[in-house]
Amino acid sequence: MQEVGHQLLIYPFRYAKTxxxxxxxxxxxxxxxxxxxFTFAPTPKHTQDPFDLDFGAPVTVAEPRGALATIPPDTQLILVPFACNASELLEAYWGIAALGINQQLEWTTDPEALHLPQAVTSYTSRPIIIPGQITAHTSFADGTEPTLTLSSRTASDRALHVPAQTEAEPVEDQTSEDDATH
Known part of the structure; x- marks a missing residue:
């Protein structure tokens, strides 16, 4: 990817379900x-549909409003298109593109693939992908993240509407005041 300025504006969007x-x-x-x-993106090469015969219509350029108006004009728009469905993130990319005719992107750089985390598959009536859990050392309170065990409910529990168990039941104390020795 080509080198960009110091100010970046990132725009993620879903481009496909497959x-x-x-x-x-x-x-x-x-x-x-x-x-x-897209006022922060490169200028498109083609600004008019080849079948558009209205040669006098000027191309309208949107002026940034609100918080976008405060962003320096040399800021570069980075696109993060991703493909996903209801179960999983399939692929993701990043790159620089202009907004062309009919919402088509004109890539000025080759879109680079973003590496997706490993995933855990939970098999229920249909497979569900759960992104892998980070287990590396974190700086929060100088501790490490706990290892999480992910599991799915059985088909019979789902059919009987048994609520999902998120934490282990507390163990009741088996001793009483009467058990105390003097």
């Missing part, structure tokens, strides 16, 4: 906010 070629990705909705974000 794995597909990210180079053919489109912005899902060209809202006013998206138009304002």
């Amino acid at each position: 794995k597909s070629d990210v180079r053919s990705a489109r912005i899902p909705n060209e809202t006013q906010l998206v138009k304002e974000l």
Whole structure:
């Protein structure tokens, strides 16, 4: 990826529900906010649809409003398109692109794949992917993260609407005041 300025603006968006070629990705909705974000992107090479015969219509450029208006104009927009479905994140990329005709992206850099974390698969009536848990040392309170055991409920528990157990039941004390020796 080419070197960019010091100020970056990151825009993640889902481009597909299945794995597909990210180079053919489109912005899902060209809202006013998206138009304002793309004022920080490169200028598109093609600004008019080849079948658009209205040669006199000027291309409208959105002016950033609100907090976007306070961002320096040399800020670079970094796109993070990802493919995911209801069960898992399939793939993710990052790169720089202009917003072309019909919400099509014109990549100025080759989109680079982002490495996804290892995942744990939980088998229920349909597979569910749970992103891997980080077990490395963290700086929070100079401790280490606990290791979590992930498991799914059995089909019979789900059918009987048995609530999921999130913590072990407390063990009741088996001694009483009468057991005390003097």
